[in-house]
Amino acid sequence: MSSKNHFDHIVLGVGSMGSAACYYLAKRGHRVLGLEQFDITHEKGSHGGESRIIRKAYFEHPDYIPLLERAYHLWRELEEQTDTQLYFKTGLLYGGPKNHSVLSGVKFAAKKYGIELHELVVESSEGNLFRVPSDYELLFEPDAGFLLPEKAIRTFTNQAKVYGAEIRANTKVQGWKLLDHAIQVDTTAGTFTCDRLLITVGAWSGKLLPMVEPHLKVTRQVLSWYKPAFPSAFELGKFPCWLFAEPDCPGVFYGFPSMKGVSSETSNEVKVAYHHAGIKTDPDHVDRHVEKDDLALVHEFIRRHLPGGIGEMSESKTCLYSYSPDEHFVIDHLPGYKAKVCVAWGFSGHGFKFAPVVGEILADLATTGQTALPIGFLNANRFEK
Numbered sequence: 001m002s003s004k005n006h007f008d009h010i011v012l013g014v015g016s017m018g019s020a021a022c023y024y025l026a027k028r029g030h031r032v033l034g035l036e037q038f039d040i041t042h043e044k045g046s047h048g049g050e051s052r053i054i055r056k057a058y059f060e061h062p063d064y065i066p067l068l069e070r071a072y073h074l075w076r077e078l079e080e081q082t083d084t085q086l087y088f089k090t091g092l093l094y095g096g097p098k099n100h101s102v103l104s105g106v107k108f109a110a111k112k113y114g115i116e117l118h119e120l121v122v123e124s125s126e127g128n129l130f131r132v133p134s135d136y137e138l139l140f141e142p143d144a145g146f147l148l149p150e151k152a153i154r155t156f157t158n159q160a161k162v163y164g165a166e167i168r169a170n171t172k173v174q175g176w177k178l179l180d181h182a183i184q185v186d187t188t189a190g191t192f193t194c195d196r197l198l199i200t201v202g203a204w205s206g207k208l209l210p211m212v213e214p215h216l217k218v219t220r221q222v223l224s225w226y227k228p229a230f231p232s233a234f235e236l237g238k239f240p241c242w243l244f245a246e247p248d249c250p251g252v253f254y255g256f257p258s259m260k261g262v263s264s265e266t267s268n269e270v271k272v273a274y275h276h277a278g279i280k281t282d283p284d285h286v287d288r289h290v291e292k293d294d295l296a297l298v299h300e301f302i303r304r305h306l307p308g309g310i311g312e313m314s315e316s317k318t319c320l321y322s323y324s325p326d327e328h329f330v331i332d333h334l335p336g337y338k339a340k341v342c343v344a345w346g347f348s349g350h351g352f353k354f355a356p357v358v359g360e361i362l363a364d365l366a367t368t369g370q371t372a373l374p375i376g377f378l379n380a381n382r383f384e385k
């Protein structure tokens, strides 16, 4: 293999986590190749759809909070270094029946880590956009907001290139293997070798990592956008991000203010979605057609809680979740590969906000074999009996 095709690190999949890993590795002076099967940002994986919520009072597991503190710091640092706004602080309104496990989890996490969280009074609905029953509670996390996923991935990728990384889009990885003194990666654009391999292929993890396949569940998710009845009420700066749990309904509903003014392409439509298990699918054969039934629960939520505020649907899209069995991430060395291969998979529909810290951890693991960040609970061995 010519030295031209040999790299210190090859990153498979330049999406949310892979683009960040390319950036932190290249910034540390390593020779990096990033391989992406589609364009840099696309709508076939897990990062499409314009916006992602970022929040700290993490009801999923408080052990994520130190990683979130670092992620907030790294998002700010990236914004400052590139003079690019990626994070929009809107605050996040949590709602749901009193004592619902999501709200209890938010309060528990906020208390444990001293995160600012306000309990709001549920007022009569007259004049409010949200109609909230009197047996609900409302919480507000001021430091939460949303990120721009496609712009963030392009920023990581462009900056990685500035630091010398080679990024090849539309180059599908067909397989990889450990040789005596290197790792070989076969792609549609030829063969490359490296000293360390990082695998961040999201919904396709089972295809390149047969040992992950039995533990990974890829599901199809639907996002939809609506024309607000009173556009000014939903404007950025006036309307927060929100996340509601409903009685007798698994998962949570969530939404965003309008993105008008965020970029020249964004409009005053508002996105609403349902975070839930979804329907199992194969990432290469996803039904992208959105049926009325796909949105029945979202429309029921809007009818109950945002009547009159949100009007006609203007657009809908599909996106993929990659569930691990316990819905927590896996960030680790691949067991059995002598610390030469790192993996990050199973982001289970809540990973984007962590992208920079995951990139930094992967860069730590690949270059030094360890990280100072607390990721023990995300180890790769936990599903093995």
Ligand SMILES: Cc1cc2nc3c(=O)[nH]c(=O)nc-3n(C[C@H](O)[C@H](O)[C@H](O)COP(=O)(O)OP(=O)(O)OC[C@H]3O[C@@H](n4cnc5c(N)ncnc54)[C@H](O)[C@@H]3O)c2cc1C
Binding pocket: 012, 013, 014, 015, 016, 017, 018, 035, 036, 037, 038, 045, 046, 047, 049, 051, 052, 053, 054, 171, 172, 173, 174, 200, 201, 202, 203, 204, 208, 221, 222, 223, 273, 319, 320, 321, 344, 345, 347, 348, 349, 350, 351, 352, 353, 354
């Ligand atoms: C509808 C929806 C809403 C979400 N909302 C939130 C939210 O509000 N907040 C939040 O924090 N998270 C949210 N998430 C989750 C978050 O977006 C994901 O956890 C995150 O994007 C996963 O990143 P990833 O790098 O694993 O996958 P991706 O970003 O999809 O990257 C994987 C990349 O690998 C590439 N790849 C795969 N196979 C190959 C191959 N053989 N060769 C080359 N390249 C390959 C893919 O094309 C892809 O670009 C949401 C996800 C969805 C779908």
